[in-house]
Amino acid sequence: MSSFSIHVDSEFESIYNLVPKVQKKVERPPMYKSRHNPLAPIAFSTNKGGAPNLGKMKNHADPVNFLRKSTPSKRNPLKPIENKFNYPASKPLKAKVPSKDDRPVVGLFTEKNFVTANAIEAILAVPRIPDSAAPDYLRKEDFGKVPKYLGEVQKEISQENEMIDAFVRKQMEAYEDTPELCDAMPDEERVVLIEKLKTKWDAVNKKYQVLCMHTMFEGHQKAKKEHFEKEMNGIEEDLEKLTSNGPLMISRG
Known part of the structure; x- marks a missing residue:
């Protein structure tokens, strides 16, 4: 079977419009109705007793004649203020501020030469000895x-x-x-042994330098590097013993 689709343009009539549509009835909830009487007077209204501005009520203070500062009351009776502070007689008071009519004394002058007087005082003054003189290490x-x-x-x-x-x-x-237990190594044998050890050290060091060219060491390469280092250290210790001063004693095995 071949399937096909029909494109219906909204501007033209359609057969689907001939099918009657079911109208759904929307049920509305009942209207809200307050249980209070809207015509009842408002409780605690300010429009009572002929005082609409401040709400004058019974058994309350008068909003006009309210309690002011230093006014005695039943709970807070007014007590007389006693000035108990007295200036101490031992401490003198400060001088009073001069009045506007006071005039300073003017016209006083002196014939003293302050430059010469200061110079004479500086010449005749005795030099002061410092309290804490620096220690003299030469006199210790x-x-x-x-x-x-x-x-x-x-x-x-x-x-x-x-x-x-x-x-x-x-x-x-x-x-x-016990001289029979040891023999002195001949110098010729010592020189030959030193040359052989140096040759062996050069060969091991060459292998060690080639291995050090690698930037990343794996497990077997790291073990080989440690083996070369240990071997070179042993050769250096033997060379140090052979090149030391004095005779080299060899035990008889």
């Missing part, structure tokens, strides 16, 4: 002497050096008592 009792604490520090250092020397002598005596 311990000036130029070694402080006491430095002597104590030097004493502690000398004691530590004596303990170290005693320990070293004790160790050397133990090696001298």
Whole structure:
């Protein structure tokens, strides 16, 4: 089946207008009606007793003759004010303000030369001694002497050096008592061993530098980097022992 649609223009008649439309009846609610009487007088109206302005009522104060300041009442009777304040006799009062008829004394002059007088007073004045003079470090009792604490520090250092020397002598005596347990390493063998260690350190350092070119380290690369660092530190410790002064003793294994 083929479907089609009919377009109906609102300007023309339509068959739908022939169908009668059902009119719905709107039910309105009942009209509101107050339960109070609208014709009853308003309660508490101001238009009572011939006083429409202020609402004069019975048993109330008169709006015209109201209670004013300092007026006695039944609840608040007026009491006489007593001035109990008295000026103390020991404290003198201030001088009075001069009146408009008072005139200052004028015409007084002096022949004193204040410039010369001030100069003479400054010349004859005794210089004041400052209250807190600055300390003179050159006159101190311990000036130029070694402080006491430095002597104590030097004493502690000398004691530590004596303990170290005693320990070293004790160790050397133990090696001298058992010479058959240790042998001195020949210088030629020491030089060859130092060269080999330096060559090994250069090879490990080259691998370490290539690995450090990477900006991001993964798990295995980080472990390899730590292994190279540990190996180089061990070689440096061995080189430090081989290059130290004195004979290098090797135990007989």
